[in-house]
Amino acid sequence: MAELDFSATEIMTVAASRLLKNGTVCFVGIGLPSTAANLARLTHAPDVVLIYESGPIGAKPTVLPLSIGDGDLALTADTVVSTPEIFRYWLQGGRIDVGFLGAAQVDRFANINTTVIGPYDDPKVRLPGAGGAPEIAAQAKEVFIVLKQSRKAFVDRLPFVTSAGFLDGGDAREKAGITGGGPTAVITDLGILTPDPVTRELTLTSVHPGVTVEQVREATGWDLKVSPDLKTTAIPDAEALTALRDLQARTAKAHGQDSSGGEG
């Protein structure tokens, strides 16, 4: 197929989707993670197993869910269990390969804030809260985080750590007794950040085509390290882009709006 033009959001979504290998068992957050995970399922990873916290195991939705409990998730799943069972037997039970999360803010050690901006007792902005993220972040074998990159979102110090990445870096996560491997990639609209194997500090390892390192550093609230082996993200292939656009068109038609999302 010929190359197609694509938006920053599209390359973010396709890049995130590519990380998901076929056969992976993925605990899916609503919104961007759900879009990327379903795109993977519809392209290179037909046997990816999608689990949503509302209860569906093996969901294969035909359109993107607008909420974490859309009927299409239940109707297309291998089975639907209770929400306590999802968190107890499947997540805490150690059966999740990849936790796929969004975030309002991340810091240099890939810790996540979705709780408050400003002091907890006197918040400037009250965000929705933890949802499933603290235990997904702790218990999945690895975690992908997908969010748009900006100085507001990529901050030097989080006002509140909702969900643990690598805490203060180094082996702080392991020392705290957290069993899951933690974030292995933060996928943004500008590039891909991965934790340094030793310091666990997020490092720019890939920039999207047409994006400069300076642009990424500008959109980061700390002095972003750049990998000496920096790559350029492969452009989305036409198959993936077409599949993504078809999915979003089907979704818009079904829901009568675009597919942002939230828990609940």
Add this chain to the structure above:
Amino acid sequence: MAELDFSATEIMTVAASRLLKNGTVCFVGIGLPSTAANLARLTHAPDVVLIYESGPIGAKPTVLPLSIGDGDLALTADTVVSTPEIFRYWLQGGRIDVGFLGAAQVDRFANINTTVIGPYDDPKVRLPGAGGAPEIAAQAKEVFIVLKQSRKAFVDRLPFVTSAGFLDGGDAREKAGITGGGPTAVITDLGILTPDPVTRELTLTSVHPGVTVEQVREATGWDLKVSPDLKTTAIPDAEALTALRDLQARTAKAHGQDSSGGEG
């Protein structure tokens, strides 16, 4: 209807059945308790709710189950849940009015042994063990125990307390932190024993017709107290006897044998 002759086992079963009031939620042990509970359901207590530890809630078997997990229990139940759910949400959850138990041995405070005769580490007779009884005995609002009376079964001191009755009597049960009300009746083939309201010692409060107090005392391994207000158990009415015999005939036909029973 005319009076019918009846056996000692029949009056025991009918007397036990009569104690179960309509609408009661009853956690049913297999064997004699199951026979009595189903007889109640088929006669004076059509809305009794029978729960078996294997998972059926609201079972309405057409024949007596031979095992605690007979298919008829599942097919006739309002729903079938997992065994952990039975013990967690329904029994421990405090939703059981009556626990209906059998026993190998009881003592004067209605403690139950179903574990061993002789020392635990060098048993003379190894019995099946606890099954569901310790928590049924502790957590049901009240407990009925049904077993045949003999010196071997009604002992002064149990070699092993599997399930708590009133422990050492008095308020020992409450002091131990056990929430359910405990045994309110022990129904035997000779009569009915109920705990003294203060000492909690089992006291003969009813003898079956044709049975003498002396016979009951002979079949008891301690100096059995007899109520000053001793009654004679009402004879089984013809309706109950007929229903019991029909049930047992249906059961024998279906199972090809009589309906003793056990867990498993």
Add this chain to the structure above:
Amino acid sequence: MALITPLREAVSSLVRDGDTVALEGFTHLIPHAAGHEIVRQARKDLTLVRMTPDLVYDQLIGMGCARKLIFSWGGNPGVGSLHRFRDAVEREWPHRLEIEEHSHAGMANAYVAGASNLPFALLRGYTGSDLPKVNPNIRFVECPFTGEKLAAIPSVRPDVTVIHAQKADRRGNVLLWGILGVQKEAVLAAQRSIVTVEEIVDDLEAPPNACVLPSWALSAVCHVPGGAYPSYAQGYSERDNRFYKDWDPVARSRDGFLAWMKRHVLDTGDFAEFRRVLAETSGPGTARQEGA
């Protein structure tokens, strides 16, 4: 044994000022009709419990019914913030709202512990999160065998739980299916319970091992077809995604919110009338004006 009774009577007799109340439903089967009825009857000082407070709790909080909220994710799913919830937390309007905040895993386990009559829930959770710093009800215990540190949180034991389900039979046995969320646990954890249902039938025709709540474990069953709207009931209705979007501008201003609640909830007698009024007031794209 559940009484089959109108929703108004059920709320009137079973939900009391000062109660701890859980309205559950995970996107699916959210008991909106019951939420409205609690608003109409002007309950006060409620401790509201819900994993995912969304529109139904935005309304209860904005109308001043709540003293405290126990939750794990508060937002308008697929749309954004809950403006009434944020106004209460950020600016104490209509009055201060105390919050006790957990993760989903914590809340789900707390309901399970409540249904199991345990005083606390045990889980691997909250490690590395700041939540234990702001929530004194997140503590840690040691395993008596391995010495491992595990999180402990108090059980949720509501005075009343309210859910919506697909079917009841004439005895009041209830069947629900599809996305079940924590509804069974929430009902069994509570002292009292109200279930609104899409229909009442002679025979539930429940498949084996279905989620059935027996009548004797419930307080009241109320026939409220469409009672989950704008949430949905699988097999009966679709989620009205537009209502969720339209709620955003309605809830943005205090006056717009109050006007909307008066017109649609306080001035309507029941959920059927609310649906009629809503159909009149909100043709396509009119909800924004309505809320303004």
Add this chain to the structure above:
Amino acid sequence: MALITPLREAVSSLVRDGDTVALEGFTHLIPHAAGHEIVRQARKDLTLVRMTPDLVYDQLIGMGCARKLIFSWGGNPGVGSLHRFRDAVEREWPHRLEIEEHSHAGMANAYVAGASNLPFALLRGYTGSDLPKVNPNIRFVECPFTGEKLAAIPSVRPDVTVIHAQKADRRGNVLLWGILGVQKEAVLAAQRSIVTVEEIVDDLEAPPNACVLPSWALSAVCHVPGGAYPSYAQGYSERDNRFYKDWDPVARSRDGFLAWMKRHVLDTGDFAEFRRVLAETSGPGTARQEGA
């Protein structure tokens, strides 16, 4: 992803000497065929876990496969004692059998804790019972909120769990229904798992919220029609109550037991052959002679 494989290979590759093994099934769906295969392959030093050890464990214990038994009720349901179990406990034949004894509530919670990857199970249990005096794995912990004393027992985490179910599809997804017992928890608590099934179908046709075990959570699925015999599989077979009665005289004597096991299990190649031999040797009323 589960391999769909003959039972012989599944046992050969997944059950190892010294393993902790749970064969579960609560009267219904007891994996007798798998029990036979473990006997045929002469596994040793197993720690056997099962809420209700009955005939299947009487056979494994009598054949010397077990070092230890973790259980809550051991008997021949509806008939009486397990003679091989009693002989092992009372007279150490064929060798000493260590026992760890719980209540059903304890075992059920221990499986739940295992499936939940918790090191221990928390329950209200054992109060007033002598079981904590003879089982050091029953301990007590305090609620960090109320100070209440609650029982704690170690999770059950088998190396291998074996169950029987009604259906699998060609990918190895498994559906079971009816009396479910603790099978789902036992499978999810284990490192490895084997599921024998009545039939393998194109489409499970599972009702909503059915008990489905996804293929990727299982190790092996084996097509063994009637593999629960003399237990039953709802929708496929009836329990053979006579076999349970006939087992009593078979198991009463050591020689009778050994002769029966040799003829019916060791000298047969698989469960289908066992069923053929059994049909030949036990016309009505002949089992007693066979066992003598």
